[in-house]
Amino acid sequence: xxxxxxxxxxxxxxxxxxxxxxxxxxxxxxxxxxxxxxxxxxxxxxxxxxxxxxxxxxxxxxxxxxxxxxxxxxxxxxxxxxxxxxxxxxxxxxxxxxxxxxxxxxxxxxxxxxxxxxxxxxxxxxxxxxxxxxxxxxxxxxxx
Numbered sequence: 001x002x003x004x005x006x007x008x009x010x011x012x013x014x015x016x017x018x019x020x021x022x023x024x025x026x027x028x029x030x031x032x033x034x035x036x037x038x039x040x041x042x043x044x045x046x047x048x049x050x051x052x053x054x055x056x057x058x059x060x061x062x063x064x065x066x067x068x069x070x071x072x073x074x075x076x077x078x079x080x081x082x083x084x085x086x087x088x089x090x091x092x093x094x095x096x097x098x099x100x101x102x103x104x105x106x107x108x109x110x111x112x113x114x115x116x117x118x119x120x121x122x123x124x125x126x127x128x129x130x131x132x133x134x135x136x137x138x139x140x141x142x143x144x
Contacts (some may be wrong), residue, residue, distance in 0.1 A: 001085065001097050002142055005078040007093040011113075012072040020123075023068030025048070027109050028100035029081065031060045034089025034143065039120065044077030047071075055081055061100045069114075080099040087143045104123040108132060 005027075031037050040062045042055040051067025062083050070076050085095065095117050101108035107129035116123045 001083050001095070003081045003083070005098060007075050007077045010070045010072050010074045010076055012023045014113065014115065016069075017118055018116045019069050019072045020116050021049075021069040022111045022113050023070070023125075025027075025066040025068060025109075025111040027064045027081075028077070028107070029062045029064075029082070029083065030058070030098050030100040031062060031085070032054045032097065033094040034087065034094040035085035035095050036088055036112065037048045038084040038086050040081065042079040042081050044076050046076070047074045047076045053079055068111075088089045089143050091143055095143065098135050098137055098143075099132065102135070103131060104129050106131070108112060108135075114134070117131060 006129065013019060037057050040055045041059055042053060042064060042090055043055060045069065048066050049068040049070055056063050056091045063083050068109065099108035109130045111128055113126045113128060114123065115126050118124060
């Protein structure tokens with residue numbers, strides 16, 4: 001299963017404050033029921049900062065990690081993530097590609113934003129964790 005994200009413009013403001021950059025971006029994908037993980041890889045991507053982009057797996061989660069820094073105002077293109085699975089379900093079983101996560105403590109997407117111009121504080125790193133309450137299906141493969 002190959003997952004490709006749309007380009008994203010890194011925000012320059014949030015909550016009325018300036019954002020210099022994002023760092024430590026993680027995107028987590030669920031390994032679908034009816035399959036077991038074999039391998040994962042990433043390819044492509046641009047404007048992702050100087051750190052090494054990685055993809056790893058643990059348990060039922062595949063994680064794309066982008067250390068950054070992703071400068072505010074930049075159009076970043078995340079790498080394609082290819083996840084190779086072994087079908088374990090019956091013929092006709094749908095394997096749905098979805099993000100992992102169902103709460104802020106079990107999140108889908110995380111990053112740290114460098115926020116500047118805060119009265120009395122100056123600058124701070126704001127850790128952000130997100131999830132979709134209704135997790136959309138990104139794609140489907142049917143076991144044949």
